[in-house]
Amino acid sequence: MKRALLLALTASALAVTGCTTSVTATDNTRPAAATEGVTSYPITLENCGKTYTFTEAPKRVVVMNGGSVGEVSALLALGLGDRVVANAQSYGASDVPGRSAAIDALPTGNITPNSLQDIPREAMLNQHPDLVISTGGGGFAADQGFATRDELAAAGANTYVPRANCGVTGAVTGTPTIDDSFALLRDLGRIFDVPGRADRLIADAQRAIAETAAEVSGQPKKNVLLVFTGMGMGGDDSDFSAIAAGGIWNDVIDKAGGVNPFKRDDGTTFVTISKEQLAVTPIDGLIVVNYRNPDIDGAAKRILAQFPQWPAAQTNNYAVLADSIYLGPSNDVAVQRIAKLVHPEQFR
Numbered sequence: 001m002k003r004a005l006l007l008a009l010t011a012s013a014l015a016v017t018g019c020t021t022s023v024t025a026t027d028n029t030r031p032a033a034a035t036e037g038v039t040s041y042p043i044t045l046e047n048c049g050k051t052y053t054f055t056e057a058p059k060r061v062v063v064m065n066g067g068s069v070g071e072v073s074a075l076l077a078l079g080l081g082d083r084v085v086a087n088a089q090s091y092g093a094s095d096v097p098g099r100s101a102a103i104d105a106l107p108t109g110n111i112t113p114n115s116l117q118d119i120p121r122e123a124m125l126n127q128h129p130d131l132v133i134s135t136g137g138g139g140f141a142a143d144q145g146f147a148t149r150d151e152l153a154a155a156g157a158n159t160y161v162p163r164a165n166c167g168v169t170g171a172v173t174g175t176p177t178i179d180d181s182f183a184l185l186r187d188l189g190r191i192f193d194v195p196g197r198a199d200r201l202i203a204d205a206q207r208a209i210a211e212t213a214a215e216v217s218g219q220p221k222k223n224v225l226l227v228f229t230g231m232g233m234g235g236d237d238s239d240f241s242a243i244a245a246g247g248i249w250n251d252v253i254d255k256a257g258g259v260n261p262f263k264r265d266d267g268t269t270f271v272t273i274s275k276e277q278l279a280v281t282p283i284d285g286l287i288v289v290n291y292r293n294p295d296i297d298g299a300a301k302r303i304l305a306q307f308p309q310w311p312a313a314q315t316n317n318y319a320v321l322a323d324s325i326y327l328g329p330s331n332d333v334a335v336q337r338i339a340k341l342v343h344p345e346q347f348r
Helices: 002-009 070-077 099-104 121-126 149-154 178-191 195-216 248-255 275-279 296-306 331-342
Strands: 043-047 050-054 061-063 084-087 131-133 158-160 222-227 285-289 318-321
Touching: 043 178, 050 158, 061 070, 070 084, 070 099, 070 178, 121 149, 149 158, 158 178, 178 195, 178 248, 178 331, 195 248, 195 331, 222 248, 222 331, 248 331, 285 296, 285 331, 296 318, 318 331
Parallel strands: 061 084, 061 131, 131 158, 222 285, 285 318
Antiparallel strands: 043 050
């Protein structure tokens, strides 16, 4: 299940959906976050080849799992946590102080998840949502036991999917970048009538990334290895079948003055790399991804110990990251952390 969750998690990119919604005052059982009074409803949004309409800011939001926290993190960053009536996303760690606890504090709707650790059809419909957010198109697949977009539309719920994840399986249909994270914030800002908040978050992140990129500009690119420890089929630190290949992290690494030596642009998210190949690839900085690992620092040190010839091993040069390398509102955090890892001399 951990491997399946990881594979789902890295499929994140960006998109919008919606279907005609009808919400009455009695649908909202909790006070909603204040809007900005800027969005002029109804609004229409294009997603996955269809046009959807929002007649007002959603008040009863259900967030599906999909192995992601990008969507729920974006809602929280926009101050929209009180719109969520059921959240299935959780990662157990965050690079933003307080975020993991804030996610865990959201209501779950008392839903019993299915075998995919997500929200089955009847449980979804019983929440009476006016907006359902899924990481990928597969979250609305009838053959997986989920409520379809048409069923949710008939029940008065709009739907939203990251734009690069329109496929039924949730497969990435393009190479995700940090701009996709900004698009997620921008879309949600418009949908919920908080575009000013979204613009400020985006501007702050863009400024932080630009400042970091300026610090490392002109410096030689450093090899950054991104490893999902314990997530490979072997489940231990000597197994390297979950090495980051294609994903939003490559844009993050690039802006931090690094390069992923195992980067792929063909839609492959992970590659298996032999110890022999790793041994001859000079790694300047190691990034270990923390997903509920009780000894993530120990895992990083055990990896470095296997390759003493790496520049990273000779200086114990590693960093632990969690959610900021994925789609979401905090890619600037990862850019800065990685830049300081591989170009520390530029930040003294």
